[in-house]
Amino acid sequence: MNRFAIRCAAGLSVPFLLAACSSAPSSGDAAGAGSGSGEQQVTITVGDRPTSSDPANRAQYDQKVADFQKANPDIKLNPVETLWDPTTFQAQAAGGQLPDVLNVPFTEPQGLIARKQVADLTKVLKDDGLMTQLNPNVLKIGQDQSGNVYAVPTAAYSVGLVYNRDLFTKAGLDPNKPPATWDELRAYAKQITQKTGQAGYAQMTTSNTGGWMFTTQSYAFGGSIENEDGSKASFDDAPSRAALQALHDMKWVDKSMGQAVLYDIDGISKAFAAGKIGMYMSAPDAYRTLVTTNGLKASAFGIGPMPQQSGDHGTLSGGSVQIVSPNATDAEKAAAIKWIKFAYLNKYVNQDAAVTAAKNGVAAKQPVGVPGLPVVAADQYSTYQDWIKPYVNVPLENFAPYTKVAADQKIIPEPPVKAQEVYAALDPVVQTVLGSEKADISALLTKAAGTVNAKLGR
Template sequence: MYRPPIRSTAALTTSLVLLAGLVACSSAPSSSAGAPAGSGQVTLTVGDRPSSSDPANRASFDKKVADFQKANPDIKLNPVETIWDATTFQAQAAGGQLPAVLNVPFTEPQGMIARKQVADLTKVLKDDGLLDELNPNVLKIAQDQSGNVFAVPTAAYSIGLIYNRDLFKKAGLDPDKPPATWDEVRAAAKTITQKTGQAGYAQMTTNNTGGWMFTTQTYAFGGSIENEDGSKATFDDAPSKAALQLLHDMKWTDKSMGQAVLYDMDGISKAFAAGKIGMYMAAPDQYRTLVQTNGLKSSAFGIGPMPQQGGDHGTLSGGSVQIVSPNATDAEKAAAIKWIKFCYLNKYVNQDAAVTSAKNGVAAKLPVGTPGLPVVNADQWSTYQGWIKPYVNVPLENFAPYTKVAADQKIIPEPPVKAQEVYAALDPVVQAVLGNPKADIPALLTTAAGTVNAKLGR
């Protein structure tokens, strides 16, 4: 999965690396031929080449470019170091300085579609056959209201509920049936604390993770953080108040959240792996951090879908899509899809690439087969799972509650404008609720909304 540092607005992906193979181009042979016969050679500028300060990844990227051109002699790639940057994108787009193909986060496609800054890829995706292979739930991120497709999702994650199966057993809870609602989360957390003495539930609160997880929880309660165009804060309402009230009651009435309040991703991962926390919100790829980095027994790891409250509202999702310049010719669009497929999706649609990637993962002692939010459809994902089955080294049964639901659970992208600044403004709200039993939740939200609106209005 695509997960840049937490300071980036590109999906607030912290240390997680969900679907990591998606971000690295595959060097396995492509099944593509070159450009259509008679169209002549196509030259395509592609972004996201690592800089010279990152020689290893730059060399790897350049090798993939060379491999692609060898497999597609009618397409010449011109790799450039341009990457998506919220502070420079609009000027680059207006000045015609963007490459033909560029990676952007999930938060961006809808705005780009509205501003006509991306090419309509519907026909070329149909002609290639890739359209039918993509996950229709994830594809909605890249579609307009008519269903036309303007980007190709290449990495995705969705937040779920991570839980300690051992603590569930000690508390007399069924480790194969994690809570499905927030009322059930509250009940399970209280039981875990009473039966084991550990915090039944914990929430991230610092370094923007507090706002990030509050956003996730607000979505699950049926609320939102910004309006559709990102011009106004919308979290000063009933769903957000209900989400915070639940946290308050778990902390101060049930006393099921322990003493620690100031957690970021690293801190909460270490405490969970040490058996001090029963549940917290994160994506499935936390498995690697918890088990390989922090020493949690693999058998103790469990994850379910995001609990909902008052209906099936959905969960926060992040990831990345590939966009194509609106000025691209039909031949250039076709070439772009071949490159995107080869570089980012090949292991999901090409058996040789899948096996090579899995073998490399095993050799590197990395988790292979970690479930997540697939960017390909259910049938293609099942085919891919069959290809890598001999190399899977994670306990798939522990992910089953998540995988049974996550692929179909509604996904909601992060706030479309200044997500990190919004999260920073919301961190103190969550901290106050968990740090003060008399915290005034409506006042905290009203103040934060004013702070956010001032930022959105700049």
């Protein structure tokens, strides 16, 4: 679910079940006239056009199409409203109704690659020069074991720990040093509660966000949710039990999690912005909602990397990639990469586009320069940051603990199969642990694993 720029949990992570994939017919020359050569026009169908019920974004999208075609007269775009929808994707694929280019979530590329449902883009990315401009750590999401690339990341996030710098200061904690381990997080949460009377820590628990954040926490404890091929639940184990025990002890022993335990993204954001929560797991672009929407003082926002426990295990990541039809010709692949670069990555690789986007953000009174997990390589991202530096209107120093670590922190995708159904099965586990002091953690995990295995085995 791209809830964070993301935003992750609520809808992007459901797998494909059928084996075949085809693409909407394209009028590009199968003989391979080169895009950009002027020899012959290539036509590709591109998805993700907003519907007429969203006129502002539709107009922006259509303008981008027009601008692209003006800059690339030998490429004709046929925009369609097709979006990634796990309930219709396979029927569209089987019926040849998918566009040549489509946005899908991070959870999908490995399955698509295994089923040969996407084009190999390695050569065209190298020819375009885009390969060296992409973040190699994020690019792995769309690569096979040989390093060939089948999906282009265009938006990414990794979960960290958002914290209230004002509450840290009031509690006698250094606001520039968020906890690095879950043991430290527990100690910080207890101190915040004792010194300020507010919940030192809170965690999402409803609308699939409970399972989503428990997955993130389990990863940080060295655990996993599904085995490698997504055929079996793997969370009925020591790391997941330890993660839940930490929540139980913070809630019932330390009493540092407050009374409210039924939070979704919106609810926890509002409570945090109101100064009622010291720390919770989220991604850097939570800044937008907390400050712009919910009125948190910008100076109170802080974020660090995901605390780890008993080793450097990594953190959950998510985002979006662009895929290309496996039936695309070389010329259509080249045209597709040009469109992907122009529509989704332009501001990172083109100074004029970067400056224009930054100016527009400032004019719209939106945060400009919010750090995150970049989809482009470190050098390219640094160049982009230099381009927009005059327009940045967020306190970058408050993101420093995250940015110093997160770029190198291992990223782990969401569960590869039926992630949303898995999250739904885990929601009540987290809710029960936080709602009942005598909850049987092992029994809860065993029961949930049985529920998930039944779904994975369907």
